[in-house]
Amino acid sequence: MKQQKSVLAILGRIEGLPVLGVLVIMFVAFIFTAPTVFTRPLIYMSFMQTVPPVLVLGLGLTLVITAGEIDLSFPAIVALSGFVFAYIFKNVDAAWAPWAGFGLALVAGALVGYLNGLLIARVGVPSIMATLASQFFWYGITILLAGGLQLNLREVEDTVVHTVFTGRIFGVVPAQAIWGLALTVFLWFVLNRHKFGEALMFIGDNPNVAQVMGINVEATRIKLFTVMGAIAAFAGLLLTIEINVFFPTQGQGFLLPVMAAVFIGGTLISGGLGSVVGTLWGAYIIGSLQAGVVATGVTSYWVQSVMGFIMAAAVALNVVIGEGNLSGLSEILGRWTRSSQIAAQERASDMNDTALE
Amino acid sequence: MVEDYANPYALQMVNVDKYFGAVCALKNINFEVGSNEIIGLIGDNGAGKSTIVKILTGVFPPTGGELYIAGRKVNFNRYNVQKAHSYGIETVYQDKSLGEKQVLWRNFFIGREITGPFGFINVKKEKEIASEIMVNTIGFRGKGITVDSKVSKLSGGERQGVAIGRAMHFKAELILLDEPTVALSLKEVRKVLDFVHRIKEGGKACIYISHDIQDVYEISDRFVIIDRGEIVASILKEDITRKDLDNFLLEYAHGMKDRIEE
Numbered sequence: 001m002k003q004q005k006s007v008l009a010i011l012g013r014i015e016g017l018p019v020l021g022v023l024v025i026m027f028v029a030f031i032f033t034a035p036t037v038f039t040r041p042l043i044y045m046s047f048m049q050t051v052p053p054v055l056v057l058g059l060g061l062t063l064v065i066t067a068g069e070i071d072l073s074f075p076a077i078v079a080l081s082g083f084v085f086a087y088i089f090k091n092v093d094a095a096w097a098p099w100a101g102f103g104l105a106l107v108a109g110a111l112v113g114y115l116n117g118l119l120i121a122r123v124g125v126p127s128i129m130a131t132l133a134s135q136f137f138w139y140g141i142t143i144l145l146a147g148g149l150q151l152n153l154r155e156v157e158d159t160v161v162h163t164v165f166t167g168r169i170f171g172v173v174p175a176q177a178i179w180g181l182a183l184t185v186f187l188w189f190v191l192n193r194h195k196f197g198e199a200l201m202f203i204g205d206n207p208n209v210a211q212v213m214g215i216n217v218e219a220t221r222i223k224l225f226t227v228m229g230a231i232a233a234f235a236g237l238l239l240t241i242e243i244n245v246f247f248p249t250q251g252q253g254f255l256l257p258v259m260a261a262v263f264i265g266g267t268l269i270s271g272g273l274g275s276v277v278g279t280l281w282g283a284y285i286i287g288s289l290q291a292g293v294v295a296t297g298v299t300s301y302w303v304q305s306v307m308g309f310i311m312a313a314a315v316a317l318n319v320v321i322g323e324g325n326l327s328g329l330s331e332i333l334g335r336w337t338r339s340s341q342i343a344a345q346e347r348a349s350d351m352n353d354t355a356l357e
Numbered sequence: 358m359v360e361d362y363a364n365p366y367a368l369q370m371v372n373v374d375k376y377f378g379a380v381c382a383l384k385n386i387n388f389e390v391g392s393n394e395i396i397g398l399i400g401d402n403g404a405g406k407s408t409i410v411k412i413l414t415g416v417f418p419p420t421g422g423e424l425y426i427a428g429r430k431v432n433f434n435r436y437n438v439q440k441a442h443s444y445g446i447e448t449v450y451q452d453k454s455l456g457e458k459q460v461l462w463r464n465f466f467i468g469r470e471i472t473g474p475f476g477f478i479n480v481k482k483e484k485e486i487a488s489e490i491m492v493n494t495i496g497f498r499g500k501g502i503t504v505d506s507k508v509s510k511l512s513g514g515e516r517q518g519v520a521i522g523r524a525m526h527f528k529a530e531l532i533l534l535d536e537p538t539v540a541l542s543l544k545e546v547r548k549v550l551d552f553v554h555r556i557k558e559g560g561k562a563c564i565y566i567s568h569d570i571q572d573v574y575e576i577s578d579r580f581v582i583i584d585r586g587e588i589v590a591s592i593l594k595e596d597i598t599r600k601d602l603d604n605f606l607l608e609y610a611h612g613m614k615d616r617i618e619e
Contacts, residue, residue, distance in 0.1 A: 193477050195470045202467050205456040212453055214439055214468035272458035 060231030068271030078251030113229020204271030364428030373422030397577030514548030
């Protein structure tokens with residue numbers, strides 16, 4: 001019995017475990033319902049191509065939501081960063097052009113994020129409103145600059161940038177999957193082991209407490225949105241370089257799936273706590289859900305309902321056996337195993353306490 | 358009035374006034390806190406207690422008067438919350454001292470993390486010190502509570518204990534407790550008072566702010582009673598019984614009512 005208690009306590013402390021459980025169950029179900037697709041490596045490779053942009057955006061959004069804010073502008077940054085890269089790639093005829101385009105795209109994203117941050121932290125506009133406006137504005141600017149046209153970037157395939165960020169490692173594994181994982185590890189350390197991440201958690205928890213404990217709340221919020229902007233630009237670059245084409249509406253349709261990935265991952269909607277690992281699994285759940293459900297052969301009318309059901313189940317599972325509750329379960333088990341004598345003593349002392357009050 | 362030798366006062370306020378426009382919030386406040394003295398600062402709502410706290414913690418400067426911390430005159434032009442911390446003044450607020458969803462060890466070091474290269478937190482060291490504070494500085498007796506527990510699991514009294522322990526660890530010479538027992542049960546108030554005893558034993562000074570003498574009588578060395586922006590009495594505990602202090606405050610309240618009715 002004791003053994004059981006400690007095992008549960010340890011399991012409860014592993015970040016994102018319930019979500020990983022959902023992911024595994026989902027894939028096992030797909031293997032049984034669509035064996036021709038899910039027993040071959042091709043589908044997994046395809047997920048490793050398509051999920052990383054969702055994952056990268058989700059990681060950034062995890063930080064934002066942990067700090068008690070929201071960012072709706074990232075789809076526009078995905079488009080803007082793609083444009084900056086494409087424009088420089090097309091118009092500068094030099095070997096370093098792709099790298100310059102890559103760097104400038106990141107800078108552009110960070111700049112948009114910085115402006116969001118100023119609007120939110122300094123002017124005091126609620127982040128949902130500020131970033132909604134920002135999304136419209138920067139999509140508008142991108143379409144204007146691009147003249148509404150898409151840009152073909154077939155030559156990108158021959159560049160080092162393409163190989164480094166979206167090439168196939170050993171001819172098999174898409175490089176962006178590795179970048180996504182590396183960013184997951186890095187941001188886990190930023191959120192859980194860096195004073196910046198700790199400041200984000202306390203601000204999301206209670207900005208007044210953060211303020212009186214000497215955290216510069218305004219500067220931290222501005223920094224947060226700047227980082228989010230750069231991360232969104234990175235996601236846009238992964239997307240643009242992978243598909244070798246820029247189109248001015250790219251990024252549209254990412255907003256809700258990315259938010260779903262973050263919340264499925266167990267990040268609190270109220271702020272204060274975020275799970276980077278949960279977002280990793282959440283992104284793969286969201287990213288493989290549609291393809292998986294379609295492959296099972298259910299009629300297309302059913303696809304959306306099944307997707308919604310799985311999302312709800314994932315979040316519910318997280319709430320029921322999430323960190324706190326799993327260790328709570330082990331506490332209950334521990335209480336059951338204690339001798340009834342001790343329990344009786346405790347009851348007696350509790351009654352004394354109540355009498356004193 | 359400031360000498361070079363070791364100053365017996367943690368804090369002195371000299372002729373301090375505070376006006377908000379034409380409204381007088383504090384009038385000619387003169388009071389001092391000994392370096393190991395517990396002051397019970399008692400006053401009704403709106404008497405000026407929180408104005409005093411805000412001046413002492415650097416939220417805003419007074420309109421006139423002087424403030425000395427451990428004998429050093431404070432320059433109000435360059436005084437703020439961070440400066441107050443560096444002078445050894447720490448404040449424990451009723452409800453905004455701790456992040457509720459966060460674990461205890463993070464709460465001990467928030468804003469003052471022990472960091473290694475690139476600003477990454479030395480978690481092992483922070484946990485060690487936090488656990489040391491809990492056991493030795495505040496004598497934590499909470500059942501099954503460790504540095505990895507979340508604040509939301511702690512009772513109201515225990516939370517104040519954590520905030521007091523943190524203040525003591527960061528070399529506070531003077532701890533301001535701003536109504537720390539509001540909304541706590543008697544049992545929890547008991548816990549907070551035990552923590553305040555630790556401040557006295559640790560050789561530090563404390564201003565315990567309350568609108569009620571119930572909890573301050575036992576732990577205070579001296580009572581300072583403030584009414585409508587003025588200090589109306591400063592009484593050593595040895596000079597007054599609990600009952601007399603009760604009566605004094607009651608008469609004062611009645612007197613005030615009479616004045617209002619006039």
